[in-house]
Amino acid sequence: MTKKRPEDQAPFMPAPEYGRSLKGFGVNLLVRDVPRAVAFAREVLGAVLVYGDPDFAVLRHGTGENAAEWMLHADHTYGSHPLLGLTGDGAVRGVGVELRLHGCDPDAAVARAKAAGHYVMAEAADKPHGLREAYIGDPDGYIWVPDVPLR
Template sequence: MGTVSFEGLVIFCADVEKSAAFYEGLLGLRRQSSDGDITLALPTKGNPEGAWLLLHKRHEGIDVTPHELGTFTVDDVDGLVERLRADGHRITSEPTDQPWGVREANVADPDGYTLTLSQPLPTASS
């Protein structure tokens, strides 16, 4: 078997600009290109330009069921959740300490895709 690597993720959006504003504002993702669709740089651990998130205009007849996109590590889950709530975004689960050593919350993007926001909990030696 050859080498496998993750390149990026495509999501189908009702309003590409609205979704781009959400991801740029929420996660600070940087726009790489825009030609009807919008590509955002999706940083990965150790590689700030590691992958991409392509926001593609959903066309009539395309049936897309929003799903969990993945986990994004942030500096302050509670602060970000409060900011998102104040901006009118739907929080699908409140910040909660998890037994695997992180504090997590979930938020829905403008199209209903769910993102997990994760913050490492301080260790006993910290």
């Protein structure tokens, strides 16, 4: 495993400390390029970068009880991990998984995605289950579903 984080940049926090801090349900996405994935999350989803380097990032959207946090790890950080065999060139990552970001305006996210040239699978629409939502593909092929409750 070859790290790309500059030697003079401190890590987010020691990995064991961060691991012990995690609660509830967590999402970790393997990505080809961390800075590119961070740019998508910030520009399209309105996420805030908690920490980022070329190997790893932590992103957050919302505050308080509506806060969502997720991690990104670059493929190269996984060394000989068995998941890497499933992420080869051209692989569609996350097939069958919707990454739902509650409280993220789907109309605004679609507009930002289009402006940045990202794939919009489905425009924002009101759904019978009480949400307005859209489906947007990120640079690694993960499908993000920003949604807000219908009034």
